[in-house]
Amino acid sequence: MTTQELKKLDREHIIYNWKAQGNIDPIVMDHAQGIYMWDTEGKRYIDFSAGLLNVNIGHGNQYVLDAMKKQMEKLCYVGTGFSTEPKAVLGRMISEITPGDLDYVFFTNGGAEAVENAIKAARSFTGRHKIYARWRSYHGATAGAITLSGDPRRWAAEPGIPGVVHYFGPYPYHCPFGSKTEEESGERALEVLNTQIMLDGPETIAAIFLEPITGTNGIIIPSKSFVQGVRRLCDDYGILMIADETMSGWGRSGKWFCMEHFDVIPDMITTAKGITSGYVQLGAMIWNRKVWDYFQNHPFAGGLTYGGHALACATAIANIEVYKQDRLIENSANLGTYLEKKLLELKERHNSVGDIRCKGLWACIELTADRENRAPLAGFSDSIRNVSAEISRRLYEKGLYTFSKWDFIFIAPPLCITADEIGEAIGCIDYALEYTDTFAK
Numbered sequence: 001m002t003t004q005e006l007k008k009l010d011r012e013h014i015i016y017n018w019k020a021q022g023n024i025d026p027i028v029m030d031h032a033q034g035i036y037m038w039d040t041e042g043k044r045y046i047d048f049s050a051g052l053l054n055v056n057i058g059h060g061n062q063y064v065l066d067a068m069k070k071q072m073e074k075l076c077y078v079g080t081g082f083s084t085e086p087k088a089v090l091g092r093m094i095s096e097i098t099p100g101d102l103d104y105v106f107f108t109n110g111g112a113e114a115v116e117n118a119i120k121a122a123r124s125f126t127g128r129h130k131i132y133a134r135w136r137s138y139h140g141a142t143a144g145a146i147t148l149s150g151d152p153r154r155w156a157a158e159p160g161i162p163g164v165v166h167y168f169g170p171y172p173y174h175c176p177f178g179s180k181t182e183e184e185s186g187e188r189a190l191e192v193l194n195t196q197i198m199l200d201g202p203e204t205i206a207a208i209f210l211e212p213i214t215g216t217n218g219i220i221i222p223s224k225s226f227v228q229g230v231r232r233l234c235d236d237y238g239i240l241m242i243a244d245e246t247m248s249g250w251g252r253s254g255k256w257f258c259m260e261h262f263d264v265i266p267d268m269i270t271t272a273k274g275i276t277s278g279y280v281q282l283g284a285m286i287w288n289r290k291v292w293d294y295f296q297n298h299p300f301a302g303g304l305t306y307g308g309h310a311l312a313c314a315t316a317i318a319n320i321e322v323y324k325q326d327r328l329i330e331n332s333a334n335l336g337t338y339l340e341k342k343l344l345e346l347k348e349r350h351n352s353v354g355d356i357r358c359k360g361l362w363a364c365i366e367l368t369a370d371r372e373n374r375a376p377l378a379g380f381s382d383s384i385r386n387v388s389a390e391i392s393r394r395l396y397e398k399g400l401y402t403f404s405k406w407d408f409i410f411i412a413p414p415l416c417i418t419a420d421e422i423g424e425a426i427g428c429i430d431y432a433l434e435y436t437d438t439f440a441k
């Protein structure tokens with residue numbers, strides 16, 4: 001079929017995420033390898049978003065494809081009540097990677113389902129009903145996960161599930177408590193959270209969720225003392241700390257799991273994305289020992305037809321082996337430093353760049369209309385103007401795909417990228433920023 005025929009077919013039948021369906025005009029992708037994707041016209045794009053921040057090992061990895069083929073010919077799926085070698089071995093591999101005693105795994109199809117199950121487990125474990133989640137967060141699109149999400153994607157799903165309470169985390173660049181440094185922003189956010197918990201009744205709170213580093217709301221990096229302070233509050237009040245590492249896990253931040261940066265071990269982790277690098281769907285809810293012990297004689301009220309899918313688990317095993325063989329976690333940490341340097345150079349050249357936030361191969365350019373007072377350029381939910389459509393158009397023109405929304409341009413390439421390839425991609429962003437500069441002082 002020609003590209004035009006495929007586009008027509010697509011627009012006659014396919015519903016896209018989060019958008020009014022009328023004006024969608026997708027590029028038709030044909031194949032991908034490593035950090036590159038090619039459309040049906042043969043144009044090459046650098047995938048600077050690793051798909052949706054999940055294709056961490058890169059596209060078309062032969063080692064993973066071979067493992068998948070082998071598993072497919074042996075066993076794709078059996079009922080969830082059976083054990084299989086891929087499921088059991090993957091459980092052990094995850095327990096070896098996760099910090100502390102986070103050794104017990106429930107497999108899901110993705111991040112949102114992991115969050116749903118963590119909500120249920122936390123309520124059952126504590127006998128409490130309130131779930132705390134941060135403003136400026138995203139936890140998935142299912143009923144509970146979207147209620148937890150502190151961003152506009154929640155609005156259409158309101159009123160959502162009962163018992164969810166939002167709290168402010170630190171955001172040094174636009175601190176809701178007027179502080180200017182990361183440390184101060186963390187201290188004030190912690191103080192307010194402590195007061196909020198006191199007023200709300202600590203004995204009514206089952207869990208505090210957090211993305212260790214906020215993902216799609218702007219790669220907001222909290223201070224170590226904030227994350228450690230949340231851990232202390234949880235310990236003091238018998239609340240479970242749940243880290244949503246759907247996006248931040250699997251080397252994205254330069255560590256296997258992002259919580260390692262803060263020297264904090266949560267009670268549960270929810271994860272997905274980089275667990276299989278998107279070769280097939282898989283997510284996981286991971287418990288620590290005390291939660292596991294509780295459920296030895298209390299039923300866990302969760303189940304999914306595709307939980308622990310043999311093909312998905314075998315894919316994850318091969319994917320984790322690639323992280324190790326190709327030293328991708330180390331590459332993320334090392335090249336993250338180089339990426340940050342290149343982004344700071346962009347900041348010097350472009351007035352519309354307000355802030356650069358970077359941890360491993362995971363970064364965000366925050367745009368501003370005025371560096372002096374940090375005035376937003378597009379504004380929260382594009383309340384001032386939409387610039388991301390033109391940013392994306394310019395990047396596509398130059399052969400780069402990266403996710404951009406509101407005041408944010410996100411950067412999260414496959415972890416197998418090289419310094420030269422980062423340099424090439426930064427050149428494309430340089431061109432897009434010439435456009436945003438026209439709105440900045």
Ligand SMILES: Cc1ncc(COP(=O)(O)O)c(C=O)c1O
Pocket residue numbers: 109110111112113115138139140141211215216244245246247248272273283
């Ligand atoms: C932190 C976080 N949690 C949960 C999710 C939802 O994951 P999924 O789309 O696999 O359900 C996402 C997706 O972007 C995420 O970033």
